[in-house]
Amino acid sequence: MQIRPRTDDDAPALIAILTQVHERDGYPARPLNVRREWLWQDAFVGAWVAVDDGVVVGHVALADGFAGPGVPEGALGISRLFVAPRATGRGAGAALLDAARVGAGDRPLGLEVADWSAAARALYERLGWRQVGEGVAEWAGPDGRHPTLTYFVAP
Template sequence: MEIRDRRDGDADALVRILADVHARDGYPVRRSNVRREWLWDPAFLGAWVAVVDGDVVGHIAVDPRLDAPGVPPGTLGVSRLFVAWSAHGRGVGAALLDRVRAFAGSRALGLEVTDDSVAARALYERLGWRLVGTASASWTDAAGRHPELTYFLAPDA
């Protein structure tokens, strides 16, 4: 597996993977976010992809900050993390998180996850991320509810 900087040429593959992830897991919550522009947010400090056997199979980006309950000011935020269904169980998510942790260096790194993202929560907990807070989302999902968000900090934060 290779973790490398995301390239413009990765867009089509990433949108296809994201559409499948949305259909299977409900991520992203809004179907309207399954598009290149959502992945290429100009505010991101960096974005990386996982490549296995020449195919892009995962994505992760870093937001300049994560403002959330229990999260120290100045914490960088993990964003747009997803892995192709075909690559589940192969350590892709953990490898992408390791890359972002290396990028963050000594800066605190955190993330948020919705209450129904059971597999994602299990991954973060298995990797030693610490639950530091919860809150109801300010936005609504397709059912019109405000999901409960859980906030985690990286083990070394």
């Protein structure tokens, strides 16, 4: 598994993977977010892809200005983390989180996970991320419900 900075040329592969992940896991929660603009945002200070045998299989971005209950001030946030269904369980998610941690430098690093994302939560806990708070999302899922978000910080 190779991790490298994301390039504009990765967009078609990432949209295809995001479509698969949305259909399988409901991530992102809104189908409207399965698009390039959701992945390329000005608030992102870095983004990486996982590549397996020359094929892009995952993505993560770092967002500036991340905040939440228990998250240290000045934290960067893990954003848009997803792995192709065919690559799940092969270490891509952990490798992408490691790349983001390195990319964050000395800044604290946090993330949030919706209550319906049990697999993501299990990954973060297995990798030693520490739960620091909970809150209710300002956004709603397709069912109109505002999920409970659990906030984690990097080990």
